[in-house]
């Protein structure tokens with residue numbers, strides 16, 4: 001199940017740049033929300049703060065109504081990240097890339113079985129021995145998504161996940177992400193310039209100059225619901 005996420009009056013500046021200016025937001029558990037806005041609007045900053053990769057200058061962030069813990073590493077382990085540039089480890093096989101985030105930790109599940117289940121879910125079970133360089137960009141992003149989900153995170157943050165892909169491949173990744181959300185129920189926050197990706201989410205939030213300028217519900221088309229497995 002996903003987590004709820006709340007930002008209360010969050011601000012973050014870098015030097016004289018106000019990346020986020022007094023932003024308040026609440027995401028219900030299991031939401032898929034798209035963060036849109038021009039380059040520099042503050043989308044990545046929102047994700048970095050929620051993921052515990054950066055700290056606000058002021059304001060509060062809570063997950064499941066608990067303030068982010070002081071030990072952010074514990075929080076980060078409950079968050080999956082997907083990036084624009086896949087960031088796979090080039091010398092490791094597909095299977096080992098998916099396993100990499102959980103190798104340092106004790107986990108209460110069978111790591112390899114879980115990695116294989118995820119590779120199956122992203123359609124790459126038969127490529128588990130391949131190296132990233134042997135895969136297309138879309139396939140590499142599929143591996144990165146499987147890697148992000150290996151620790152069973154209740155929260156998935158994706159920063160421009162289709163930004164490095166052609167539009168047809170990007171569309172496949174969009175459908176995959178939404179289908180995985182249906183299957184695993186995590187909360188999903190996605191920074192994107194891709195209107196098709198935003199149209200598949202439940203909610204669209206637009207930022208400009210570090211402020212929220214629009215926050216509207218989205219209703220995916222019946223065709224899209226069918227494709228991501230929400231209808232029959």
Ligand SMILES: Nc1ncnc2c1ncn2[C@@H]1O[C@H](COP(=O)(O)OP(=O)(O)OP(=O)(O)O)[C@@H](O)[C@H]1O
Pocket residue numbers: 014017018019037038039040041042043044045046191
């Ligand atoms: N580590 C940093 N150091 C300095 N300035 C930063 C840093 N991170 C972000 N900024 C600045 O904060 C503002 C918001 O950046 P952010 O990356 O959140 O925007 P974005 O909406 O994600 O943009 P893009 O679509 O280009 O990724 C920008 O002006 C950016 O230059």
